[in-house]
Amino acid sequence: MTKDPTLKAERPDLSREREGLALVRNTARGALRIAETLGVVGRQGAGWLLGDRDALPRRLRHTFESLGATYIKLGQFIASSPSLFPEEYVQEFQKCLDRTPPMPFHYIREMVESELGKPLAEAFEWVDPQPLASASIAQVHAARLRNGAEVVIKVQRPGVRNVLLTDFNFLYVSARVIESLAPGLSRSALSGVVEELQAGMIEECDFLQEARNLEAFNRFLAETGNTAVAAPRPIASHTTARVLTMERFHGVPLTDLEVLRAYTDDPAGTLVTALNTWFSSLMMCDFFHADLHAGNLMLLEDGRVGFIDFGMVGRIRRETWAGMMELFEAIGNGDVESMARAMAMVGMTRDEVDVQALARDIGALQERLTDVDASALVQADRNDREVNQLLTELVRIGEGHGIRFPREFALLLKQFLYFDRYVQALAPELDMFNDQRVDMFGTLDQLPGGDEPLH
Template identity: 75%
Template structure:
């Protein structure tokens, strides 16, 4: 009787969960995408069965890259989430690159004209057919408006949103089924991670929201009297959900030391401007730039720091930032005891933590931090590996004491470590923590309620 009841329960549950998957199957494209996904997985699985057996993380990474946009982004999520995934997967997915062959220009023309309702020649004085960049979600082209302003056009790849919806509905359904069949896995909230990632990626596909992020960041800069930094201004008359036209910046990446010296004789001052801007955004803006890797920070020709690419932003809850701020402050003071106490606050654990033992382990990590090769920052691939290695070490120390960190901690800490490496490369004589020109936490008292509102 109970077996019959279990079967009925499973059937009822599958009927309820099937609604998400049916959304993907409602269109021919959705169905074809699922068939394509199954084909790719089957091909890689067959190779494994026939004896081509790389390590499982490498096999998954190769499969993800074959599956394209959604899975590449999922791979990058794994790479930046050592608080969730095992070290060997985090390291392997560092190789999951978000670069794709450029689309033929006629796709760009067709999308822009369909979205903006006019011919390309009517809308722009000039559009360079050769892309500045090509990634899995969008392609970027240099252009000039009719009034002479230099801009860039970010154009969404055809069908990307439909692919994302199909893939994530399929992944969510598979995750829920897996959790149902293996209840022990539900503690890891696989479906919850997929839902969170889907929301973030769909937001990244909405260029109106990205334009709003650009505008909001510039409003934050004006409201705080910050004249040292800037983000591109969007051109809303030439922007839709799939096409983003924005001011073009001219300058050099902050990590291009050889060229940077031609623009400024004070690289430390440039870094301080970037640091103060980013730290104040944590406390006084609704979001922070969550991807400050090499290339997304520029020294402009007029001496300002340009923050570009606001497709990925982070939002930190007040409680989380309170703990993180205490952690960063403790790093600056070299107080391993306070660092340990802050890690206990940030982490999610019901167990009693031996703070003294945790502090001793952190003290050992501090020595390793001082031995990192700063030249790694000059090479994007090595930079990612160095930064994530530090994250993995910190997370491993915490987990060794029963502490499990929320992903927002790793996301924020990763940006913090990027800046630490920038300082080591561009201004090695500067102590980021003790230099009185760097204002990490001084503005907190100016905000009603202390931290984030």
């Protein structure tokens, strides 16, 4: 049977027409989103002008939460970045929670069926209509495959990627305007933060990339002989860019000490296993898990530690990690020259840094630095005011010498803050910097539960 040549000629036109319609729809949605953003900001500002004078950080947090996914993530970034933002904002945005009302189950069904190309009942034996979790980017449901395997399905919220792109484009333009109006502002600080956040969040919307992250982390565990830790295995046949199906874990969050005691008589040892695995991944895996909060680190029923949710990851050069450790140590010792060298190593700059000049500028802080223990950097909720002020001043001094700390700096610092909360809950006597069981450089001969040496 011969093909009608007129159909061939029509297809490119139809394709262009569909692309044009999609562009119009996306442009219209973008315009509506910007209008919505300006409306929320306007209402919050009007309320403040009319006498509802709560503190500005609190007002800003409420505004961010009203605007949804992008701004909630931005708020969480502020909360975890005492080196970049004023203390009162860091404290207020600790309350910025990534919880959103659940989507009705019919949206979940429609998205899964559209992505997998088959009815839900053909793809799964059972799916729980009640979500296990509902966040700004995705919703998670328990399910069972046709072969009986227990899984969870992570389903992306409709249109969230377009919302993120619109929001970040708007934020970037706004940041550049602010920077042009305030030339004394940190060098590209606002627009740089926006660009880095956009890259991270857009990557979170690619569930195929998250599946690859899971596979890579499981390979890292296997290659290092680490049988004490596990990550879910993705189900490739049931995974797309917007639907991720993976092995289901049963266990408890690592911070729930009372429940943990029913699983293990050595909570501190469990924490050390998690810490050493994470530190080892900095050097021996393609990435590190950048969001190990209380919901993403579990003690499983079989005694292993479960690392879950690999949507947010970071990548760090060996030199950057070594520089950060040198920076922590130098702060603890009050050694301004070592601190200057470490800042030059960690920071991003196109120009060669005059380390001696940088050291002289840091020297003005010497009295305060001498009295600050290095462990205070990861104990921000024990010593907030001093640590936040110290890090902010160090970043400001570095920027005066052309240094801008990379996104990984904030991600690593945030993770240290998470780890400190684990330490307080499970092993308050543990000192991450000095305990011989904790190996920050991943150079232990063998990780707990492993049989093969690390190389």
